Amino acid sequence: MQISINLNPDSKQSLQSQVFESIREQILSGRLKSGMLMPSTRMLNEQLGVSRNTIILAYDRLIAEGYLYSKETVGTFVNPNLPEDSLMLMEDTLKYLGDLSENTIQKINKNTSKRHPVAFQGRVQDLFNPFHDQLEIDFWVGRPDPESFPINIWRQLTLKKLSHSGSSMTEYHDAAGIFELRKAIAEHLRPARGIDCDPEQIIIVNGIQEGLNVVARVLIKQDTLAVMECPCYQGAAYTLESYGAKLIPVPVDKEGLNVKKLPDKKIGLAYVTPSHQYPLGATLPLERRVRLLDWARETGAYIVEDDYDSDFRHQGSPLTAVAGQDKNGYVIYMGTFSKSIGAALRLGYIVLPTELVGPARTAKALMDNGHSWLDQAVLTEFITSGAYVKHLRRIRRKYLNRRDSLVKALQKYFGNIKLSGLEGGMHLVWHMPDSLPESKEVQKIAQDIGVGVYSLPAAAAHDFGKKRYSKRNLLFGYSSTSKEQIVDGISRLAKELK
């Protein structure tokens, strides 16, 4: 007997694997039937004109994988134990099968439609600017200055860590993060953010986004109530909602979260950005912080403090975090190195009240087995050597200068305008007067002249359908634009808007 095999000598696939694939496919599609005698390797080598060894090796593999079955002195057969009327028939091979019964075809059609449904209906935060490549000057938000990455010291430290670390690279480490890094962070947080915590309370995460997942897994069930700032960061809203939380938006005014409007209900958690409200930029004043902590204590809610860009404080002294003001363990604190060092590092941390440490460590280990050892080890030494504090000082100065250039340029071209978010961070907000078009439209106009400025929804902010926030606010990130670009960008925008 002969079987049909087409070989392509120009293919990247070896002849042996073409023979293997072809026979395998014919068995799976039912063209070569269970128990059928196969042509001998000699016959096939003559038929195909390839070396007998090629055929033998292909047969060997087919036998090893169970497609063929060899009976000594008798011959080689298609495995007789394969299911007769296999449903593995490939849709795209049906066309070869003229002899397929009506019954089988119906069975196939019926079966393709009963796939298990997708349980997940989430939406996702926008971290990328889809128009970035079309822009000459981009005020995209939350992007550190690429020139400021401490590349030399990073190379040095990486080499050092890789000099004697075979076993460090091959082993699993603590899913909550290597202890030395947690210790370094705890020691950094005390003077920097007024937080007094034990390294055991710290879990290293991939970034605040993963931190939110750990918190959600620990605290959120279907219909758990979660207070959100309105407007707030998309990533937080979408994540909590994806775990079944019911979100309760509480309005933000010029001082940040309006704590008087906090609901008097059984709340699971409140997600807040007190250092530099995202997106509107306010720093929550002490009275509101105290009321927020009182409220947490009254309702039993946890406060999730997202301190994403607190490393950059442009006015006044560094503020104590709400977590540093809370002595009762109601605050879950989240920090990140994405803004201060680089987002591609993928390292951040959460600091937990003691009673949540156990469940959160378990949730984290179930989510993943911790992070790249090399990155953690390099970061640890970057912090403990003092290089991190120096690096922060350097970029703080840089960002402050850029903020000042931006404010000056905006005032020069647009006069006496309403800005917010100046006290810290990496972006500011312009509350545009009614004489100008709506934010979305200004964004579009700017984009057409190669300048990136952003309305709330375009900058990963979520307004819960309260459009008044999104209509007149325009966001400017200034951390990754030079002074010249800032002045140029604003003057272009002014020319276009007038």
Add this chain to the structure above:
Amino acid sequence: MQISINLNPDSKQSLQSQVFESIREQILSGRLKSGMLMPSTRMLNEQLGVSRNTIILAYDRLIAEGYLYSKETVGTFVNPNLPEDSLMLMEDTLKYLGDLSENTIQKINKNTSKRHPVAFQGRVQDLFNPFHDQLEIDFWVGRPDPESFPINIWRQLTLKKLSHSGSSMTEYHDAAGIFELRKAIAEHLRPARGIDCDPEQIIIVNGIQEGLNVVARVLIKQDTLAVMECPCYQGAAYTLESYGAKLIPVPVDKEGLNVKKLPDKKIGLAYVTPSHQYPLGATLPLERRVRLLDWARETGAYIVEDDYDSDFRHQGSPLTAVAGQDKNGYVIYMGTFSKSIGAALRLGYIVLPTELVGPARTAKALMDNGHSWLDQAVLTEFITSGAYVKHLRRIRRKYLNRRDSLVKALQKYFGNIKLSGLEGGMHLVWHMPDSLPESKEVQKIAQDIGVGVYSLPAAAAHDFGKKRYSKRNLLFGYSSTSKEQIVDGISRLAKELK
């Protein structure tokens, strides 16, 4: 007026920050009341005997943070807007407060007990051997050989990637992984595992553990049925169960999953380890693979193929993965570099049927914003340069030799014994005869003489309470022990057991 401040000149804290902390704490605890006039900086400097500048800086910070309020020419006050009867009173400061009303104390006690409950009641896989440090010879499972980590090439590639990558390090990258790495994996999978996929179907994950979470988020709702091999890998069982799945254990026999016992129900997914069943080591034969795929098609269930250690195939040719045999998109394939390169790298991948790509990318991005760029970039070049295939060849040979040494040693000391899991992977299983104690006890006996061998539950295997699996099976990982250690360990064990 005077306020009480105790300064400790020997403290690591500066005097200025001691003054700040002390006043702040007294305000928060209510000892310094809202609206109260503070002593002048001159008075305090005399009282405390520290420089006036120290006091001025501390006051400035207290004013900046909103604790104090300064009225020109009048004086400095405790912020009058702070809530009067603040509940922020710290438990550990109560002892200072003799004048606390009974009412307030009750309020405090009541409030500490109404904290939002923890929603999460998960359990976690054991990846660490708690006794490792007490062992001289450790047959721990799934641990790559530390000596084999390709440290020189890793250093070279890392330096290369860090030579011009400020912006690569500071920016966010695709949460599904950098495209070049997904492409390299797709190209590796075709010859290595017979899987023909597009880079778009691949999502880079932190390891199979995270892969399981992505799958669970996409496919599992409360009470979704999930078929598990019995016994199986703890991490998979605990993860799926933590998302609300109902687990249906299907027994494993000497050929792997007994596909005849697959339930005829509406199943969400079946989690399987066909290349080298974890923990028992069988390679699923082709007939069973075909039946498994047929079953998936009949029930609509997805098959989650965990191919954790398939890089090490000691007998016969490399097997095509079930995902390579499936042409209908029922298989979700999961692979990892934890076993083949190093677990500390924290990189693995999942290959998804096309209709799941969208939801899985969303779920992944909500879980975290992707992985360390540097590690991904280095790994990409490690694969595309051909170094990965060479590395695999080298350690494959090493592990095969170690397996042979282990089998020989076991046969030498224990005679004609029943072993399984020899065809591939990094561990084998000894089904001990009834003449020997139960696995748990043998593990203990071995541990006492500095040798690590493992019963199923100790090696992160889950038996669903079916103790017969766990009683007589003993696991030996051989990938991180030298030939000498293997022989020594088995001879010691034999001496002790006889």
